Amino acid sequence: MSLRHALLGLLSERPASGYDLLKRFETSLATVWPATQSQIYTELTKLAAGGLITVAAEGPRGRKEYAIADGGLAELRHWLTETKPQRNTRSDILLRVFFLGVLKPEQARAYLAGLVEMSEQGHEELRLLAESIDWGDDDLSVYGRIALEYGLRFNAMRREWAEWAAGQIR
Amino acid sequence: MSLRHALLGLLSERPASGYDLLKRFETSLATVWPATQSQIYTELTKLAAGGLITVAAEGPRGRKEYAIADGGLAELRHWLTETKPQRNTRSDILLRVFFLGVLKPEQARAYLAGLVEMSEQGHEELRLLAESIDWGDDDLSVYGRIALEYGLRFNAMRREWAEWAAGQIR
DNA sequence: TTCTGACATGTCAAAACTAGAAGGTCCAGC
DNA sequence: GCTGGACCTTCTAGTTTTGACATGTCAGAA
Incomplete structure (x- = not known):
């Protein structure tokens, strides 16, 4: 909807x-x-x-x-x-984490390493995007910047988490 | 799928x-x-x-x-x-941010304040859940703990972001 | 005994989403 | 002049998801 x-x-x-x-x-x-x-x-x-x-x-x-x-x-x-926003976090990425136990530890770590890389790439793309835009102080700029900042923080968070998680295995 | x-x-x-x-x-x-x-x-x-x-x-x-x-x-x-996980980030919450410009600044800040509260609640729920579980070192415990940690970090990140964002308006 | 609530499955219509085919217009550059 | 790429819409056929309806069993409390 x-x-x-x-x-x-x-x-x-x-x-x-x-x-x-x-x-x-x-x-x-x-x-x-x-x-x-x-x-x-x-x-x-x-x-x-x-x-x-x-x-x-x-x-x-x-x-x-x-x-x-x-x-x-x-x-x-x-x-x-x-209307209330619903936390609709259907996440393929996280779902897989629940079932990493069926894999060998090194395979599980490889998956998490892939997430680290994905997050780094995502962060870099957003960083370049942010650089390329000429931010003003109109509404679109303010809220666009806020949304983009979310993406940057999200990718940074996920990267650190995946690195930490890989260290938890075995 | x-x-x-x-x-x-x-x-x-x-x-x-x-x-x-x-x-x-x-x-x-x-x-x-x-x-x-x-x-x-x-x-x-x-x-x-x-x-x-x-x-x-x-x-x-x-x-x-x-x-x-x-x-x-x-x-x-x-x-x-x-198979590669796809970053399936369809997010009701973030979509709204793009359009906060149609609201008055105080309404937009109210929305972000709502997100702060939602994130705090989410964090607290997970914290209690984590406390209530007797973590072992079996697969389920290890990967369950990892998934839960993601939730904790995600909520903390979103809370800080929403607080920062509210400060960006006007 | 009767009632309630947890247990347990199945089916259906409608809405949302995916993937792509099909058809057509306009414009710039060769 | 012609040609490729950007522009622009409509339609079909399918899968996935939602939300509700329908049906019934079993255990324990009142």
Whole structure:
């Protein structure tokens, strides 16, 4: 159900086409809320049918530019203030940890070493991204920076944890 | 697709019924890989049909106790060693952060304060859980302890981040 | 004896998500 | 002029997940 709110959120910043939104999902939202093209177009159609967004303009190549409607903005605000976020931590990575006991200790350590490497890479990618962006003090910059900082801290935490964990085995 | 591996993993520890497994999903796996009753029973039937698990015993009230078969153990090991975990970070909590700009600063800070509280609670719950368990040095203890430590560190990280983030607004 | 709550499984419809095919337009550079 | 790549949408067919309904057994308390 959060996909519709993600779309409303992006459209609250500025009007955009399905294609534009897809690009946003492939870049800034990729690690937070991945969504495929078919999902996005389907949901946009539903949102438009429900009057939460409107087709503000039509461009070349059948491009439809959607804009958020008052009802959509109200729904977005409602979601942000009235509904509780659920800690939806379905994590493939951590699930595996529970079952490392079926492997030999060196295999288990290899898995954790892989996590260290993954975390290092993730951290480095975000660091480069942060460097490449010209941060202002508008809303997008402030909250984008906060989200990115989360990613940096998360990867650092996971790296240290995986290193510690490898030391716990045998 | 990880649900089947979660089931295989749990059955690799000891035989269990669907009901037993459901309890495990509601407790230790709840934060890592939530699954509903219908999903569990459906998947168990499929796994049994595929010969990855067997019905080892039948008890009162139609209870069927499943045990992992050789093929299931092989599949579990294959999953752990040969397939890459995907960073499946779909996060409701973080998604909201991107759109806090549509709220008033005090509302945004309230959201982050809520995350601080959530993280403190999560940390406390895990701390109590860790205290209540009599840790040995068997596999289950070692890897259970490692997974739990992840939770502790994660909540601590998120708490500090949310406090820092609240200070970034305005 | 009756009732309650834990034990135990099965099935279904709907929603969400995945993966990809299919079709078409516009523009810049060769 | 033509061609490749970016732009842009729609549709299909499948799997996974959610949430609820339906059904029944057993042990112990009232």
